[in-house]
Amino acid sequence: MKRTIKVANLSRVEGEGALELIIRDGRVARANFSIFESPRFFEAFLRGRRGAEAPDLTARICGICPVAYQMSAVHALEAILALTIPEPLRALRRLLYCGEWLESHALHVYFLHAPDFLGYPSGLAMAQDYPEMVKDGLALKKVGNEIVALLGGREIHPINVRVGGFYRTPTAKELQALVPKLEKALELAQQTGRWVAGFTFPDITYDYELVALHHPQAYPLCEGRLVSSRGLDIAVSEFEDIFEEEHVRHSNALQGRRKSGGAYLVGPLARFVLNYDRLHPLSRQAAREAGLTPACRNPFQSIIVRSVEMVYACEEALRIIQNYQRPERPYVAAFWRAGQGSAITEAPRGILYHRYTVDDQGVIQDARIVPPTSQNQKTIEADLCRVAEQHLHLDDVHLTHILEQAIRNYDPCISCATHCLRLRVVRQ
Numbered sequence: 001m002k003r004t005i006k007v008a009n010l011s012r013v014e015g016e017g018a019l020e021l022i023i024r025d026g027r028v029a030r031a032n033f034s035i036f037e038s039p040r041f042f043e044a045f046l047r048g049r050r051g052a053e054a055p056d057l058t059a060r061i062c063g064i065c066p067v068a069y070q071m072s073a074v075h076a077l078e079a080i081l082a083l084t085i086p087e088p089l090r091a092l093r094r095l096l097y098c099g100e101w102l103e104s105h106a107l108h109v110y111f112l113h114a115p116d117f118l119g120y121p122s123g124l125a126m127a128q129d130y131p132e133m134v135k136d137g138l139a140l141k142k143v144g145n146e147i148v149a150l151l152g153g154r155e156i157h158p159i160n161v162r163v164g165g166f167y168r169t170p171t172a173k174e175l176q177a178l179v180p181k182l183e184k185a186l187e188l189a190q191q192t193g194r195w196v197a198g199f200t201f202p203d204i205t206y207d208y209e210l211v212a213l214h215h216p217q218a219y220p221l222c223e224g225r226l227v228s229s230r231g232l233d234i235a236v237s238e239f240e241d242i243f244e245e246e247h248v249r250h251s252n253a254l255q256g257r258r259k260s261g262g263a264y265l266v267g268p269l270a271r272f273v274l275n276y277d278r279l280h281p282l283s284r285q286a287a288r289e290a291g292l293t294p295a296c297r298n299p300f301q302s303i304i305v306r307s308v309e310m311v312y313a314c315e316e317a318l319r320i321i322q323n324y325q326r327p328e329r330p331y332v333a334a335f336w337r338a339g340q341g342s343a344i345t346e347a348p349r350g351i352l353y354h355r356y357t358v359d360d361q362g363v364i365q366d367a368r369i370v371p372p373t374s375q376n377q378k379t380i381e382a383d384l385c386r387v388a389e390q391h392l393h394l395d396d397v398h399l400t401h402i403l404e405q406a407i408r409n410y411d412p413c414i415s416c417a418t419h420c421l422r423l424r425v426v427r428q
Contacts, residue, residue, distance in 0.1 A: 017412065019403065020250070021388055028392070031384035033377055033407070035253040046367040051077045051336065051358050052163055058354075058369070059157045064107070064413060067100040067148060068347035069369075070161045071222050072354040077163050079237070079341030080358060081334040088327040089165040090222070092151060095175075095320045096161075097221045097345070098313040099147025102140060102185065104348035105268075105306040105313075108411045109192060110137025113303050116405040117199040133195065136188045140310065143178075143185040147317065150174060165331030175321045182321075186314035190286055193307040197290035202402070205297045206386065208379065209262065210270035213346055219278040219312055220271060222345045227274055228264065236344040239353050245374065256375035263378035266350030267410065268305040269296065280319075283312040299383060299409040306348075306411075336362030347372055349411055373412045380410055 022029040042061055046054060054073040059066035071093060078085065085093075110133065111123035120126040127134040145155040150170055152158025160167050210229040213220035213236075227233050234242060243264075245254035257263060272287070276294040279287070287293075290304045342355035350372030357366040387406045391399055 017407075019384065019407065021384065021403065023388070023392070026392065028385045028388045031381045031388065032250040033381045033384065034250045035377075043367045043369055046356075046364050049364055051080075051356065051362045051364055054356065054364065054367075055161045055163065056157075056159060059159075059161075061369070061371075062413060063156055064104050065100055065347045065349070066157050067096055067152065067161075068345055068352050069354075070158065071097060071345045072343050072352045072369075073356075074161060074163050075222065075343030075345065076341045076354040076356050077358070079343060080339040080356065081163070081337065081341075083164055083332050083334050085165065085332060086327060088325060089169075089331070091320045091324065092166065092169060094218075094221050095317055096148060096151040096158075098317040098320075099144045099151065101144070101221075101313045101348055102189075102310055102317075103142075103144030103148065105310045106137050106140035106144060108348075109196065109303055109306050109310075110134060110140075112411065113405075113408050114196065114199075116401075116408060117196075117303070136191065140185055140188050140192070143181050144313075146181065147178065150178070162331055164334060165327075165329075167330060169326055169330045172324055172326060175324055179318065179321060182314050182318050186282070186311065186318070189307065189310035189314055190282065192310060193286040193290050193304065196303050196307050199303070201298060201300045202387075202390075203298075204300060204387070204390070206299065206383065208265040208270075208297060209258075210273050211264045211266050211375075212270040212274045212351060213344060214274055215278065217278075219275050219280075219283075219316070220346050226344060226351070229270075229273065236353075237342050239342065239344065239370075240355070240368075243370075243375075245370065251377065253374050253377065254370075255377040256370060257378055263382055264375065265379045266372050266375050267302065268309055268348075268350075269299065269302045270350065271346060272296070272305045272308065279308070279312055280315040282315055283308050286311045299406070302409050336360065349373060349413055350375065371413065373410070376410050376412070380407060380412070383409070 018034040020032045046057060054077060055070040058069040058073045061069045115123055115126045118126060123134065148158060149155045151160060153160035213224035214227040215224035225233060226236055226239060242259060243256060244259050245256050248255055273294050273296060287308045292304055338358060338360040340357045344351050344353050352372060353370040355368040356364055358364050383406050384403055387402060391402055
């Protein structure tokens with residue numbers, strides 16, 4: 001017996017993808033998470049461009065997390081130049097990143113994922129019964145956007161980031177104007193954590209290899225070593241010694257894996273488990289109130305982790321503003337030289353790797369970019385198999401729903417533009 005289910009329009013994922021699930025003799029035989037959008041060739045058209053152009057070019061990769069692409073680019077290029085960035089500029093980079101985490105997580109929690117838990121087809125439908133919560137989500141996203149606009153020059157595809165720092169740094173007065181908004185956002189983020197903690201979660205625990213940055217003093221955003229839950233501890237420059245990408249026939253996006261074999265998980269859950277002790281006090285309190293511990297391995301509870309990270313982003317932003325002293329110069333100048341440099345920063349969805357090779361004129365000869373969703377693809381497929389196995393007793397409609405929800409646990413950024421996901425289930 002062969003049964004086929006097609007979902008032609010699943011919004012609430014960024015980009016175009018498809019899932020084919022094969023069920024044979026009452027068992028899940030295969031799950032293919034396919035990304036069928038045309039390749040965008042960013043790595044190819046970076047070649048021949050000047051390194052100074054990379055922050056603006058890479059920001060165009062994503063409309064949701066352009067800051068992550070800019071930060072990975074500038075850190076990688078600064079590694080070639082051996083630049084030491086002074087603390088005020090490093091703090092402003094963290095503040096800019098906090099803005100992106102806040103707006104991205106708010107979008108995901110309230111409009112892309114919460115409808116799954118509450119039984120609504122969209123955030124707009126959910127707003128009819130939860131108007132105040134949706135307004136809170138919009139308010140949180142707005143504060144994040146305002147931070148990005150102030151430091152980045154505009155909300156989408158910021159233009160104020162450059163190798164060595166910024167083209168312009170804000171005044172203390174400009175940053176202080178954000179304080180009351182961030183204090184309100186902090187309250188809303190705490191409230192969000194309490195709200196989503198009340199959702200019903202499948203009783204699922206998986207033994208992932210969690211991979212994230214780890215910094216000795218701070219919850220990871222822009223800097224740190226790369227660590228895992230299975231003992232990995234390397235410099236970011238060693239990323240390609242341990243990890244690789246492969247092409248599979250059912251996807252236009254490369255899939256990340258360990259060279260020794262095996263999938264791994266990046267993103268909020270990995271960051272939280274590996275860096276719990278680096279959270280600020282209110283963030284840890286929010287986690288405790290939600291029942292989260294560093295032992296959490298339930299992918300469906302990633303929505304709670306994102307809420308905790310929104311609390312952290314507000315706390316960290318307020319800390320940076322309180323201690324801010326405007327630097328004398330907005331950037332550190334340097335002369336270009338030939339070399340190769342790499343960097344990893346923590347995009348909202350997980351680690352984002354950039355590596356560049358430039359000549360002595362600063363012209364890019366080679367570029368490599370490994371986004372979080374590529375790294376998570378194999379784990380997504382493994383999750384889909386496991387979730388399906390545990391819910392084969394459901395009819396096709398309800399099984400389809402929980403599989404879609406499992407994909408949205410990852411907030412996959414397929415092409416960084418919400419469009420559709422097609423789902424095909426075959427029972428044999």
